[in-house]
Amino acid sequence: MDLQPALSLRLTRVAGHTQRVERITEFLQNFHIQPDADIEYFAEAFVGNRLAGCAGLAGNIIKCVVTDLPWRGINLTARLLSVLEGFALRNRISPLFLCTRPENIGQFRQCGFWPLARDGDRAVLMENNPVGLQHYCRQLSQYRQPGEKIAAIVMNANPFTLGHQFLAGLAARQCDWLHLFLVGEEGSFFSYADRLTMVSRGMAHLPNVTVHGGSPYIISRATFPAYFLKETPVVDQAWCAIDLILFRDDIAPALGITHRYIGSEPFCPTTRRYNETMHTLLAGKVTVKEISRIASHDGTAVSASEVRRLLAGRHYDQLRDKVPPTTFSYLEAQHIAQPVSP
Template sequence: MLTSYHFEQIQRQNSRKMELVRTFLTKMGLGVDQDVEFFVVAFSNHQVVATGGIAGNTLKSIAVDERFQGMGLSTSLLSELVTMAYDAGRYNLFIYTKPDNYRRFREAGFYMLASVKDRVVLLENSKHRLSDYCYELSQHKKEGEAIGSIVMNANPFTNGHRYLVEHAASQCDWVHLFVVKEDRSFFSYQDRLHMIRAGLKDLKNVIIHEGSDYIISRATFPSYFLKDEGVINYCHTAMDLKIFRSHIAPALGITHRFVGTEPICAVTRFYNQQMQQWLTTPTLECRPIVLSEIPRVELESANLPVSASLVRNLLFDNQWDMIEKLVPKTTFIHLKQLFDLETSPYQVKRKAMSIVKQAQIPVEAETNH
């Protein structure tokens, strides 16, 4: 019987040891998610007996060899993962795990956020953080028969985004717009937020909310940030939409959610389809949310859908005349400022992406979200 073990931190670049991790996780019925940055691995006699990964502020790919279960290894593994996350400045933690593991993590101080029956549960290391967030949202609640909502990445903010918000604002008394917080897009969160605010300043019934971990984040919907790898996960979409309907929508009295049609990105198209199930189906717990899917705006001269990915591709090619036709004036001015200096960070990124494009490597698709 194996009784002793030691922990190692393994980076994704360590191909030899990562192969051991993949083999172990496969045996345990799990895979290696592409967004995991590093693993904490327990070895005993050179064999992998437990693993746990960290992706942003989410703990995942947690598994313990059955020979070591009941010996405290699970607790030690979780302690190692949490300590490493804290050392990296990540304090608001989430765990994706199988329902069978819920009690184990509950005893370690993690609480249920959402679950997909018999498949997966999402936990976080706070009993009150979600309710505190919803209380803060409720301070912005407005009265009206139709209260709309939009979740937007805007990488960058285009005329298509503007059209979607204008439509929602014309149909609703108030519209709550949530900006995706994750800094995993070409444009930073702060620049995307700036472009959205500047581009919608004249719409007085639109309330812009800064992003959170509870709306299209690496915790609630990691598939969104793995589009270029074609990752489509039913459980991810279910988690994100269940949290929105059960907690966020009631806090603001939201009755409608608006999205643009998605002809390009399969992940977002699947997410839009899943909204029909998770937002509109009547339940005893929550009132239905009306889903409005708006056709994508097209550039008439080229018969192309106006998309953020098209604008980025034009940026890579320095086609400013065409860009000016696709984005609001406020976005155009901001983009020119960001790319004004050859030494700016975005110029460096643009040149790198141009090389990728020339090499015909697929570039991440973008959506109206």
């Protein structure tokens, strides 16, 4: 009679466990996988002292799910995911996402994950909540507005610059309504709360704009990780596609969005590739309007990265030339050191 091997499972925190992580990295490299730098935990499965499989967790994203050949077919993947799901449940991390190849859909369906968006035969994004996306779109539909031209902009606003304000103002003037989505992930120079405040104040003068808070379904670490892992040398086209497919097929219909406005991207290759993909994938369903960036008085294109550099260098006079008064006032109150009276 064949007996299943005795397995042991454990959860390893990446920080402070260098030797364990090195062993996991070597294991993954045998399968030509390099773990992302943002993975915080690994579930590990052992047969004796031999590592038989692992699965990583970065925030609410499951990555690097691999089982060694001798132990495939014994439901090891489900057991690894169960370890991560138990940890997520205890720490109120929800929902969980993973991206895999389409041929693995059946395997992960058995583990309680449902497909959200698929890029041909390259990749599929899955979630452990079968109705999460539908629930989000139902919430969005409450903000639907009448009109023939309904625009959308997605921005990180790190921080909110004159360039952001110009693009949003143009969209609001040219369309009946503008839905402005703010990237919800933390990890930027400015916190999400800071960015939301600056955007809300900078758009308050426009009556036909709705500012939407962050969502895991639009430019997040789940849908478009390359945006947040800028050190990655090659931008995976599949990530761009998955994020845009979700926007095209689910988010845009929920709000009746007909146009998406983007600024030209002379600096960041990741964003530039994303914009190029947008023109292709949204064609025929959502009109993409790419607008040239405005320049400041010195002739350089306004960018959030330049604003951050000026803020760090305390070049406040130059900073005024690149951000709206509402942003400058907020930076002045929250981030610019005030002189101390003698």
